[in-house]
Amino acid sequence: MSSTPLPAAIGALIRPPALTLLQIAVAASTGPDGEVDAETLALMARQVEEGLLDPLSPAEAWPALAEGLMAAAPSRMLRVLRACGALGRLLPELEALFGVPQSADDPPSVDLGEHVLRCVDEAARQQAPLAVRCALLLCQVGKADSPPEHLPFHYRHMERGLPRIQAIAGRLGLPADCVDLAVLALHELERVHRATEMRAGSLVAMLERVDAFARPGRFNDLLAVCACDYRAYPGRATRSYPKAGLLQRAAQACAGLGEADITSDALREARALAVAEALGSARWGD
Template sequence: MSFQLPRSPIAPLLVNPAVNLLRIAAAAASQDGEVDRETIALMRRQVAEGLLADLDPAQAWAELANGLMSDAPSRMLWVLRESRALQVLLPELDALFGMPQSADDPPTVDIGEHQFRVVDEAARRQAPLAVRFAALLYNVGKSDSPPEHLPAHYRHMERGLPRIEAIAERFRVPPEFRDLAVLALLEVERVHRAAEMRAGSIAAMLERVDAFGQPQRFDWLMLLCTCDFRAYPGRATRSYPKAAMLAAALDACKVLDEAALRANYEDDPAGATDALLEARAAAVARALRSERWAGQAAD
């Protein structure tokens, strides 16, 4: 299936030309979708002429969301990048191309290409739109890491946070989309290191990400971490033991009688919080006695 930009003088009366450009890009993400080189060249000329300059970001998001929820979102994103539309719509994402990140074999990957693979993995796993949105953005703080530190990206979280917030405001996405993207920014790399953590640190992580109060968001974070892991070369068919390990830790904590524990510290809220964290750490230690080391060996 091939898509071309309408050239009839009637076409602009039927749909905003800028929206039409994005719809063609989004259609490329569907099964068997593609855009020919001549059409991409035309799209590039239109973008250079300022076609997208006055487009309402809310309209743009509606088309981007359609593409992200298709079978292969990266095909839409590549069309947007090739036409230079990505520089206009998501310059924070476009800027990741050419930036290296540590990997296994090869030793580094291009972060921009990696994010496209992550969102495709999210599509293969039929992830909700919130996960696919976050899949694009959790590394946006790495586009301007100091060259002398590469492929490490020190303090990328501080740089990434205002960028994610700006993107979320620009497209007016639901708050839970922004919150998940921020959570991924802060926690994906920590989750990848979970097998090295002590039980108390794992219990603290579960508390920090509010796995007890927002279990669905925790599941989405684990899904996103799995997609990030599997997007690296050579890992597409490998299991991701950290997600199973943290799920087991969470289950172990859930069976604690929290109400009874807090009742013992009725007049000491701080003591109750400390006791609960200690009890959760002990529960995690019991639950992961074997799973913890198995997960470490598998990664």
């Protein structure tokens, strides 16, 4: 990949503030071939090592991180931050994911940190909002220290991930919608991946759990997170994500049922029957 010249950035690095260093990383995420040259990276790494970022509060770093996340290639910003050591200072929970295996199809496992980078780039290709990109950045952080005997699987990572997402949100001052979607994705991403049309009752329970009927916008953002995660795996970049369509059809089948003056149990049964009919499933509950 050819380097995009960054002469102003190099000049600023003679004695730059911490935010200038972050803006150099952000600049790498814009344009088709953005890259920071080796000399500048080495200087940035030396300055990080010497404590350039120490006076910077994480909340001061968030606007630059958000700008890079919303750029055309967010992974380039994150790679630059990682190469100079800044990622480990600002987001050690994300840095810890690199080198951790995650189960996949072919190959049978992938590097989890690299997978997250592919996720945010896929979100950029889909022109997803900031909350979706932030959720993809954070929802895997509970997997960094999964017991090695279980790898590449990550049991109970949600319990480890929740306090880490909350800690990151507190440090950076993340917007409430970003935190909300990241926590929702932490709990529901893998469940959405396992959704099946032959379990209408389970689909209804999921729709109710994620508040799909009252908050359809957030529901669609969750499906966008899941679709980006799915397509970030090798060989899936151009594939459709059928689970999104499945859950959207299930939600549409239930439209209007919530207006009936009936008990919650009766409403859930009515929704399950509606979903079973819409999906052609004989197993409407479980």
